[in-house]
Amino acid sequence: MKFTYRLAYYLFGLLLGGMLVVFIFNKRGQDFCYLPNCRALKNIRDKGLVISKEANTAFNATGITQEDVMKSLEYGDIDFSKSNKPQKGGGKLYTIEGRTAGNEPIIIEVTNFDDRAVLVNVKKV
Incomplete structure (x- = not known):
């Protein structure tokens, strides 16, 4: 042949x-989620997000909505040089760079525990 x-x-x-x-x-x-950024964001999204008092105050002060945070948890980028730092209680801090609906850059700080993810702080850049 x-x-x-x-x-x-x-x-x-x-x-x-x-x-x-x-x-x-x-x-x-x-879905294809084997890269470190995608895996960490998916882990945080799957656990559900608990909003701390400081983050709730930051929502009111900056005008950032929870929808902006959820979109950033889906499409944002984790800054691994500032992330993966152990916190009190056994969690690790992740710093996520995202954007609002108005295309303004924001920084989200999330402490990722074994059973939950806590939104620590939200701020505009």
């Missing part, structure tokens, strides 16, 4: 197999 025929058969089988995998695994609701 010629090389071109073997290549055509291989590519056709690869295409069929790829389509089969996409149809089977696409319905499960799985």
